[in-house]
Amino acid sequence: MTRVLVVEDDDDLRAAVGTDLCENGFTVDEAPDVAAAAAALGERAYACVVFDRMLPDGDSIGFVRQRREAGWTVPVLFLTGRADVADRVAGFEHGADDYLGKPFSVAELCARVAVLCRRPAPRPPVLRVGDLTLDTVRHEASRGGAPLALGAREFSVLEFLMARAGTAVSRTDLIEHCWDVSTDPMSNVVDVVVRRIRRKLGPPELVHAVRGRGYRVGLPG
Structure with a gap:
């Protein structure tokens, strides 16, 4: 999907x-402004976001820039009437992966979105959420500077969650990416591993259950 x-x-x-x-062939969610987009991004994982620029609560370019500075890697296409050269350059400088002016061709929009959705998301070698650090190259984890002894499955699940920090990740997605194809998606293997991770991380809690959705890594509150 x-x-x-x-x-x-x-x-x-x-x-x-x-x-x-x-x-x-895409599954689409819609948002009328930046605030609704931020809420949607906190609840689901997206392969691509199509932003108009001038929205009721501001120019979305500022929102995208702030998210990029925080490590957000989801591909972004600006679909906007602000399409002169200076606007396009500003869009790319502040986080756009693609830029399409209005009026536009539906076929071209769909083709560009498809390309962005196929693009593998870059993942930094070191992931950080609060005082939790995960070095994906050295396969080391620490919290508050103290090393954590994580098993291979625990490391894999935590890495997957941290790469999507702030977004709810379903149990199905975790099973698809962190277990082999023979794992029963109805089993409780995810919950068991997450409980072990939580115990090893200690307080304050960084791995949160999201009712009806799965788990989310993020700071409390």
């Missing part, structure tokens, strides 16, 4: 873009 978030304040255009993407 390739899930795309479309952020556009024009209701008709947002619905039309969502419909076009759905007809081309």
Whole structure:
């Protein structure tokens, strides 16, 4: 399932873009402004986000820039009427992966989104959430400077969650990426491993259960 978030304040255009993407095989969520986009990004993982720039609560370029500075790697396409050279350059300088001006071709939009969704997300060699550090090259973990003794499965699950920090990750996604294909998706293996991780991390809790969705790594509150 390739899930795309479309952020556009024009209701008709947002619905039309969502419909076009759905007809081309994408699963689409919609948001009318930056605040709704931030909420959606906190709840789900997306393969790509399509942003209009001028939204009711501000220019989305600032939101994308802040997320990039915090390590966010989800591909972003700006779909906007602000499409002169200076605007496009600003978009790329502040976190855009692609930039498409309005009016636009539906076929071109879908093709560009498809390319971004196929792009492997870069993952930094060292992941950090609060005082928790995971070195994916050396396969070492620490919290508050103290080393953590994590098993291979625990490390894999924690790495997957930390790479998506702030986003709820389903048990199904964890099983697909951290276990082999023979694992029963209805089993409780994820919950067992997460309990071990939580115990080893200690307080304050960084791995949170998200009702009906799975687990999310993030600071309390």
